[in-house]
Amino acid sequence: MAGKSAGQWIEIAAADGGTFKGYLAVPASGSGPGIVLLQEIFGVNASMRAVADYYAEEGYVVLAPDLFWRFEPGIELGYGEADFGKAFGYYQRFDVNLAIKDTADALKVLRARPECKGKVGALGFCLGGKLAYLTAARTDVDCAVAYYGVGIEADIGEAKNIKGPIVFHFAELDKFAPAEAREAVKAGFAGRDDAEFYLYPGCDHAFAAPERASFDKPATLMAHSRSIALFRKVLGPHYDxxxxxxxxxxxxxxxxxxxxxxxxxxxxxxxxxxxxxxxxxxxxxxxxxxxxxxxxxxxxxxxxxxxxxxxxxxxxxxxxxxxxxxxxxxxxxxxxxxxxxxxxxxxxxxxxxxxxxxxxxxxxxxxxxxxxxxxxxxxxxxxxxxxxxxxxxxxxxxxxxxxxxxxxxxxxxx
Missing domain, CATH: 3.10.450.50 (Nuclear Transport Factor 2; Chain: A,)
Structure with missing residues (x-):
């Protein structure tokens, strides 16, 4: 998705003790608004780092925290069958509530970075899509974008806590976020004009992951433009x-x-x-x-x-x-x-x-x-x-x- 890597690993202090790493990507200009990037179940792997670099090219300071650190730091899985098995195993051990606290700590570090100027948004894919939603509900991020978030409907009661705008990207054929789940999420935002829902016909889960068989380039391009439209509107930067x-x-x-x-x-x-x-x-x-x-x-x-x-x-x-x-x-x-x-x-x-x-x-x-x-x-x-x-x-x-x-x-x- 991006060219030469713009990133480095930095340390993040957890409020309840210990430290974990996050991948930080900075735009060529040296500064910009912030985005916290929330991982899939495969860790902050090469694919996630490429997304961070991509958004750095768009003008954002991006921090992708390692949210699996509490049971195994530095997990980087691929998309083969064996790695899928490992990823779902890690997911079963994953504590969402602790992850949102870790995300809040990452946000604090991101906002304190001299490169980060102005507002901060959240962006997540798959597991990260749900985390982006919960980050919007439980922290002070200014906006959020969730790609094919899994299990959001289980916590839809928290939608009322979201103060900023949010964009949801869903895939029509996604068995992890089926039609009834998508409708429940939409119902949770009924009457609000600051929540956007986009459905990508004929697409499956992970349609925006180039390394996956489900990758759909036209849908990915459309979704990215819609995501950038939100980030530009709320966070900037604004280019002529x-x-x-x-x-x-x-x-x-x-x-x-x-x-x-x-x-x-x-x-x-x-x-x-x-x-x-x-x-x-x-x-x-x-x-x-x-x-x-x-x-x-x-x-x-x-x-x-x-x-x-x-x-x-x-x-x-x-x-x-x-x-x-x-x-x-x-x-x-x-x-x-x-x-x-x-x-x-x-x-x-x-x-x-x-x-x-x-x-x-x-x-x-x-x-x-x-x-x-x-x-x-x-x-x-x-x-x-x-x-x-x-x-x-x-x-x-x-x-x-x-x-x-x-x-x-x-x-x-x-």
Missing amino acids: LSSLWDRHTELEFATRSAEATMGTMVAEPYVNHIPTMTGGVGYKDLLRFYANHFIPKTPADTKLVPISRTIGADRVVDEMLFCFTHDIEIDWMLPGIPPTGKYVEIPLVAIVRFRGDKLYNEHIYWDQASVLVQIGLLDPAKFPVAGVETAKKLVDEALPSNTLMKRWAESAPN
Whole structure:
């Protein structure tokens, strides 16, 4: 989920005596709001540490306490059959009430860290999902996110103690949190507008764990955006994504520097121009693409005409007209097609995802058929496609609709 590890192990003092460890991940900026990350039944393993590093990239100071320390410190299990057996054995020995006290001690340490600035939230998965819920009920965290929490319904009476907003992610096929359990949790928050419930159809328990067979990437991406939306709203940090995107495009189309463009992105970003599947995954490939096949292969008269812009918690959706003269071979849009000298205008949509204050990925969409019509490679008389008309109608809704529908006249009123 994340790039190079940002973390270290630190000591946490327990209020009733003894110490235990926690994995601390700090953002590149050196400070940020806090998140206490609550583990699955497999311990603070590589997967949990990757989640901590991921949220550190998002701008948070993350502390994942080892909540199995009271019977065996430093447990790190994988997801094989033998490890599952061990994990359920540990779960049977686990004292939830002591774990919440340990979490409160971890929160105290997190808030005291010089890197932690401002508010603190809770985030948990599986067992940690229930712990995130109980942490919200029994401590002073400012918000909480619970992924497929197991057994929350057994303690739903504590929902009334939760003062801050909370998000629940549930999987439709999760036998550990079946429909009746999910409905009981929802009923516990009836009448409250600060509790959000999301159900992921066709998904099973642990859908957000890349190492598990149940991993579902689309659901994971959607859930993460919803989680980040809550954390940004309550905790911050607040980034000017619009200006960051403007700076990126300025470096691409005005400054025309591949290296400077890459400087606006995370360590391992990716770009995908959907119609032609051009771009790159990872720093090395994407720099190669920008330096050799995008920036120098974009016509000099290229113009971007803004139509609309939507700003989300972790992304920008830009709608624009993309205008250019096909006077060079455009590797990324028209690979292998010699210049035709034709002028082209097309609607284009860029969906740009950020991780913290850096671009993480770009999905760029346009109508390739319209481009081919406008440069004379596709005959609109033979196919239901249009040329520059798509761009013209985007900015003038009064232009006629349904011109490609030969049967449109048949539905006209008498």
